Structures are given as C-alpha cells and as structure tokens.
Amino acid sequence: MTVTYDCVVVGGGPAGATAAYHLAKQGHSVLILEKNKLPRYKPCGGGVCPQIAQWFDYGFEPVISQKVTQVRYTYNLEDEVIAELSEPIWMVRRDEFDHYMVQQAQKQGAILQEETKATGIEFKDGHWHISTPDTPVVGRYLVAADGAKGPMARWLGFKQRKTAMAGAIETEPRLPVHDGHIVHFEFGLLPKGYVWNFPKADGYSLGSGVFALAKRKSRDLVQPLTDYSKQFGVDIDQEAQHGHPILLWDGDQTLHTHQAVLAGEAACVVDPFTAEGIRPSILSGLKASEAIHSALAGNEQALADYTQTMNQEWGSEMRWAARLAKAFYLAPKLGYRVGVKNPRGTQIMGEVFQGKLRYSDVVNRGLRRLSAGMLSA
C-alpha cells in the first residue's frame, strides 16, 4: 500500500535536510528523496556562517572541519591584506555536513529514501505524486530542494522566473594544511568573481567562481585557479575538477505554488556578492517548514506568506548585495583599494557574512566610498 506523507522533500542538501528536520520535529510524516547515496560530494568551498546554529537544537561540532579566524586577501597575487575575524567562520566538508544534517532529520522521524531520483511530478486528488525509477511516492505537500541543477522548479511551472546563473569550479586536494586558520581570497585574477582557498583539517577547497551576473565559459575559470593554486603547492591538473552552476538571487520572486514550495538554491537564494548559499538555503528550509506546518493546520495563506517572508527577510538584503557586487566588480582594483584594504571594510564584510550586520546597514556607506574613490582616481 502506498504511504502518503504529509510532506515529500526532494533533495538532501542543507535546504531539504532543514525543512525535513523541522517538519519531522513538529510530528509530521516526512520523506526525503535524494538521488545520490549519502554522504555525497557537492562542489562547495564549505564556508559556513556560525549563525546557522541558532536555527537548530543540535550542535554542528562533529562536522566542523576547521574554524578560520583570519582572512587573507590578494589582488593579482600581490598587495596582501590579512584581517582578523571577530568570530571564527566554520569550514566544513559538504559530504559530511549534509549527511549529518539529514541524519538529524532522520532522528526526528524523517524517512530517507536515497539513491532514488525524482523523475517527474503530478498533482492528483489533492496530493503530489512523485515518480521515481521505483514506486512513486506521494505527499500532501512538496518541498523542491533539489539545488541549482535540479528539475523541480521547472516541473512545478516556474518557467518564467528570472534566474541569474553564475558558475564555479572547485578542487579538493587532500594535502597537509599549513595555516589552517586562514581563509584566502584573490580578487584580481578573475574579472567579476574571485578565486579562493578554504582550508579543511585534511586539505583545501580551491576554487574560482564568477558571482556577479556575467556570461562566462567554464574554461575561463580554470587558468586563474591554476595560477592561484601554485602558491599552495597544488597542481590542479593532477586533481579532479568539478564545475557547478550557482543560482544567484535576482530580485523578488514567487516561491510557492499549489501545495509546494521552492527552497535553497532551487529558489535562487545565493548572495550575488559573496556567493554564500548555505546559510540562505538553511533559512529557506526553515521558513518552508514553518509555512507547511501552518498550511497543514489549515492556514490557506501560509505558502504565500513563505514567498513574502523570503522576499522580505532575504530578498531585501540581496538587493543591497547585488548593488554592492555591481559597483565592486565594475572597478575591482578600486574596490580592493577602498574596500578590502580599509581595515574597517574587511571587518564589516566579515560581520555581514557572520550575519551580525545587514547589508542594508552598511552598503550605502560602502558605495559612497567607492564613488569618492572613483572621483579621486
């Protein structure tokens, strides 16, 4: 006999695991459908804002690989700036981190069906029927948390939405780590993006990405990463390289439809300035769970409220992030001089990433500094 779940969550990344955790904790029956076997690899720097801890009643210590306390910036491999972070930022390996989050949801009663790909959806008799290579699964509500490459948004009819596609490649050499408490950013080698080195306890995540809205081929990302990696003793030709799209927040958007919501990168939540996606994916998973809990209790407005909440709480901030990205990447050398090289500027950006400051509180001042710099250049 087919089980009908209160909610089926497609995707076992941070967004899906969060939605499943909170729904299961409220006593709802939840199925997580994940196409891979967990733990699964996800191309990602794995930099996580510790503020996410406030949204859970479990700790993340078992999956924090490294805590970084300093940021090192360069421009064209020169002009180094080292800044102290007021609070450490976590570095995680996404296979471990995501699996751990799914395991916490399972402890609350969520069912994980892994190695099972959603192959289609149909709304019938008041329920979502999700086809898989095995038996279809059925849920009253549906959370599409299938990431930047997933098909769910399209299947749910979100065809006309604006998507701002960015891209990145990443490699994760397992090497002895020196200076594991420093995270590295390079701004000059790659227009409209940056190259990074995020240390882990047992290696690095090295990557390059274009995060401002720009058309770029993936091969353009390789040379800057090759050049950058050499200073850490890494020959990326010897390492597996993984390309991945990134869906940036690009203005207010509808994130719900009939008994279904988009969450995480399927909802294009990524910060267009920093490319931070984990924290907003978790935030949207949390807000999606609250909306579905309320809808299951009979609130017909709940899913529309989810759209509104995400646009208000995250989208309003992302408008400022997009403005900052546009100004910074228009003249990155100037941005580096007046923003990154200004100790207060790096401190402020650290606090924005840590969720302690809002873009809306600081961007106007930053833009004024950039304009003043342009006038005096």
Ligand SMILES: Cc1cc2nc3c(=O)[nH]c(=O)nc-3n(C[C@H](O)[C@H](O)[C@H](O)COP(=O)(O)OP(=O)(O)OC[C@H]3O[C@@H](n4cnc5c(N)ncnc54)[C@H](O)[C@@H]3O)c2cc1C
């Ligand atoms: C190279 C790179 C570096 C990044 N670095 C950072 C960083 O340092 N910090 C940060 O905050 N963000 C970073 N991001 C962004 C971050 O990785 C994503 O925003 C985040 O993973 C989104 O989480 P999610 O849960 O929405 O989706 P995902 O983590 O992508 O999970 C989606 C899940 O859905 C599953 N799935 C897909 N299709 C189906 C299907 N049909 N059926 C069943 N399951 C399916 C996938 O297997 C996957 O497990 C980076 C992104 C890239 C590409």
